[in-house]
Amino acid sequence: MSERLKVVLAEDRYLGPDPAQKKIALQLYKLVADAPLICPHGHVDPRMFADPDYDLGTPAQLFIIPDHYIFRMLYSQGIPMEKMGVPRRDGGPVETDHRKIWQTFAEHFYLFRGTPTGVWLIQELHDVFGVTDKLTGESAQDIYDQITDCLQKPEFRPRALFERFNVEVLTTTDAATDPLEHHRTIRESDWSGLVLPTFRPDAVLNLDTPNWRDHIEALSAVSGISVTNYQTFIQALENRRAYFKEMGATATDHAALTPYTAELSPGEADAIFQRALKGQATAEDAGRFTGHMLMESARMSLEDGLVMQLHPGSYRNHNRTVFERFGPDMGGDIPIQTEYTRNLAPLLNKYGNDSRLTLILFTLDETTYSRELAPLAGHYPALKLGPPWWFYDSLNGLAHFFDQVMETTGLYNTAGFNDDTRAFPSIPARHDLWRRAASNWVASLAVRGLVDMADAEAMIHDLAYRLARRAYRFEV
Amino acid sequence: MSERLKVVLAEDRYLGPDPAQKKIALQLYKLVADAPLICPHGHVDPRMFADPDYDLGTPAQLFIIPDHYIFRMLYSQGIPMEKMGVPRRDGGPVETDHRKIWQTFAEHFYLFRGTPTGVWLIQELHDVFGVTDKLTGESAQDIYDQITDCLQKPEFRPRALFERFNVEVLTTTDAATDPLEHHRTIRESDWSGLVLPTFRPDAVLNLDTPNWRDHIEALSAVSGISVTNYQTFIQALENRRAYFKEMGATATDHAALTPYTAELSPGEADAIFQRALKGQATAEDAGRFTGHMLMESARMSLEDGLVMQLHPGSYRNHNRTVFERFGPDMGGDIPIQTEYTRNLAPLLNKYGNDSRLTLILFTLDETTYSRELAPLAGHYPALKLGPPWWFYDSLNGLAHFFDQVMETTGLYNTAGFNDDTRAFPSIPARHDLWRRAASNWVASLAVRGLVDMADAEAMIHDLAYRLARRAYRFEV
């Protein structure tokens, strides 16, 4: 048997190679390498923290089956998602032998060479589970055993990991109709970890949501306000926002195909709402209503102080076959070109000059960084830019953001980092990548004399910790 | 009291850190560091040079109040423009204590970390005014005093600075209706500085200009041609162009929302013009008329030899509140996506093959560099590309230009640098940044063996001086 290849995580990894720049980058990185993690925008299941004995499952359950970042890459090379154990909507047969799933994954792990998913995973296996062998078909089963051993130990319960990871605050993303029972359980427990909800009302704001009327019924039920028209709809939303705030939420989150905004008269809004209740809303109705509700959401945020997040530009379920067989969020969502300058003009003209509002924008269209987002956020008091998202919170994606945004918008109109992940154990690796990328960027300014070292040190503390904490109003 | 932080401007600042590349870059930079400044596209007030005793005012008047690059950043962080002393249209109260304005600015100067505005300002304070303390709330008043002292001295009159800066030629931007009296005063004075006008007819070419008919009346008055129809309109424009040429102009300058061009028949053009005179032109009329007048302007340039400049893509007065309270050019203009290939086809097909015409294109949409502008300018004899503009004449913006334009368009289809600024004392810092960025780019080619040193030296002389001089026809 051949000597196995080992994983080596160099101290200076991900940093640019120039020695003078790297020296500064490492110096900056060390200032923040161990700073607490602020996780203001993520998708971890709150159940993990409600149940002190929550079991993270097998390595396949933890790393592969729920993670479309992973299985979409194997799928792109012709490996059926069934073979990855991804459950089918129709209950049809999928691989259930988790060792086999892991083996298939390991044999194809070379597909992730040079990808952020590969980099995160190597670091996560190494730092969280102590895996030092390189993941290949040969080492697969031993590594499976090693992870399985870990996961049986109490120090691998989510609450223990939360503390080990030094998470200061972690927010989840929750439907407007979610009763937040797990959050309540966490609050009422003796555990001190800060896990907060985020108000995500897409399913009730976007009239084209499948089964929209069921969501409206659920909204009526959970709010105790019978939603029969536009007025009661707004009341129910305000009711839920108040409840989310009470449960610790500091922010809302909105997805939309485009960032189109335009205000309807109350009469128009109600007419569309009534058509929707009767199942008669058109695609145009849905588009106009979403555009209006983004403005209404900004108004509510101005009133209740919840930070508003907006991330448009994903063409959901592009691959209908995958959607029909496996459901949504299965790797078949594809970005589209996005226009902010004209689309956001109505909202920004009405609310953007009020610095009591914080609207954090995200994009899947990097071409908007220097052309639209940086100039907008460098002018409107209400606007901040969120970090790169989804395909773009990679080493190059972060470099594009620093390169194309910062000169115009200014560091202090950005919102720091968030990990945006379902994969809880990957959180430290993601923040570490950001901190290294940020150190690298600030060092590239310092080595060229664009900022002095005093500024550089302030900037890295802002990037790693302070900006996110401030933008999401965790500072009190 | 703590030791104050000092500003250090390293000799190798802004250059890439690799020692081999930097050595070449410095060698190239030194060849052109002291070359005369060619300033063929700017917005300095000609009054400054007409009056030999022109006073540049207080530090707040010089650096803050008229400069939307500065106050938009503070505004984006919630600081009212009134507090920066920006005059309101309604004459409402604004801060008049210039020391207080300066103090607020200094306390927020950290917002400019890593921005081009910050970098220019530091260098301008250091090189022009001898300021070696870092600008902070603590040092603010001492620096205010130091600048004030300078500004009282005769060597800080604009004419003296013009000579100290080694400006070979500086052009202003002037409405078609401007009588150019300051330019006449300069010409008739015994001062030898070359300050030339540029013909900017937007206010009469774009029918949607506020109070367009007043501008037409002014055009009639200044040209002595009663503008009552399309034909006399063209005559009056040609008359003014001739006057501008007589006064030394070598170029015209055109803004438009998009670079749409299409020719109207004389009958159509006159019909639209007549509707406009009656206040009945539609938005579509205005768009078609501008598209037509860009073609007419190209025709006139072909005939009279004035270089034509076009910079589309700015959504003006995006922020209506700021516009209504403070007027235009207050930091609320935002770029939009721009399309050149199809839009310019009519103009280029009619005039683009004639190398007697020079049309210099600018963009606010960096995505057009490699896709549209570089291929177009690398083919049509009449076309040249202007340097990055507005948000993009920054260190990264310049790097994007070199990276995305030069391989396809070729250096000799570009037009060198211009500073495009209202802020006269910032001119040397802007040219210095360009010269360093250009040296850095050429050195990056030389160090990788893409050009030899003989070519590299020729290229840096072209970039720093010769290309602009040639493109704008200052060579005679």
Next chain:
Amino acid sequence: MSERLKVVLAEDRYLGPDPAQKKIALQLYKLVADAPLICPHGHVDPRMFADPDYDLGTPAQLFIIPDHYIFRMLYSQGIPMEKMGVPRRDGGPVETDHRKIWQTFAEHFYLFRGTPTGVWLIQELHDVFGVTDKLTGESAQDIYDQITDCLQKPEFRPRALFERFNVEVLTTTDAATDPLEHHRTIRESDWSGLVLPTFRPDAVLNLDTPNWRDHIEALSAVSGISVTNYQTFIQALENRRAYFKEMGATATDHAALTPYTAELSPGEADAIFQRALKGQATAEDAGRFTGHMLMESARMSLEDGLVMQLHPGSYRNHNRTVFERFGPDMGGDIPIQTEYTRNLAPLLNKYGNDSRLTLILFTLDETTYSRELAPLAGHYPALKLGPPWWFYDSLNGLAHFFDQVMETTGLYNTAGFNDDTRAFPSIPARHDLWRRAASNWVASLAVRGLVDMADAEAMIHDLAYRLARRAYRFEV
């Protein structure tokens, strides 16, 4: 007479300057510097290889007259194409003295400083023809003599160069109606070089092709199937594809203004086809028919196994004057913005999940790399991304591709390199540039610890040789 400047091709040319990175890059480059060339997508004339004594002509005929990369740059600076010897459609006079043409070119060779064309040419002159003097007006005639001498020798016949260049396989691009007689001659000769055809049916699929009906008649003639309706059209295409396969083709190639796809019913398709036969098809008909035929082509590829290539986004013959005087492909084609996510949804939904299909996408719009192409190819099993094309297979263009594509799509969803050239003797220089750029990219990952050296070595072999061989199905 002054000492002439010499060309020096440094061993480490085109590599990034950082010593640690460059050391790795050189190590990787050396692994593949001499690997055989896979040329799966090009435009070399097969006649060159059918005739064992084929003469490459004068230096002007070889380098200048047929190469729009060259003469468009001189044209952009006002030098008439007639002076470059480019033949006019009307047979009007053009320069016929090839020494004069060469002299004009050499005197303007400085225009190519820092361009890929310049870099390829210098290397081609040096490596293929042994030219060590720098090309200038002064050295022009001596270099002309030197090349002429070479071209008279047997080792400069195309077959000999093919072997010297170590070409493993070279494909040409051939109309659907091409009888492939030169390919047949090559196959039937005793020469072992592998020169294969590629099926390029644009002229019959795109109804707006000039003289489309003549092409249909030619299709009838060559296939022996009388094309009188949509059904016989499909039959004739399938017949030709079978013939191309028989002659060794492994791929088809499709151009379109946009990647629009949508299926027509057989009745609709036939109705449009009938209108086209009568010369009555509208522009809309043509667009819909092309969109439909792209889907039909995917179906055929699924059935017959020919790899399908699609490269949309060129606005052909933008410069009508040049087109009318000199014909197509004369440097006047300009890229336009291109949208893939929505346009390809119909095709990908129908065929994209089938990994038996290989669809290789190209683009002239770099903004689609990270936003659309990488996410699409990182998901759909049928999709691979081709390398940068036309204006973009330059050092920066390749860097953009590596930077913006690889993290999301993954190396193994790309198709390696192709040279896409008419200029046969430039092929080694183009592959060498790619191999250096690829080594540089992989080294940038290795030096930052993103991949280990074992992975880096596998990746460079894939990039230089294996990916193209696999994607185009030359592996059997």
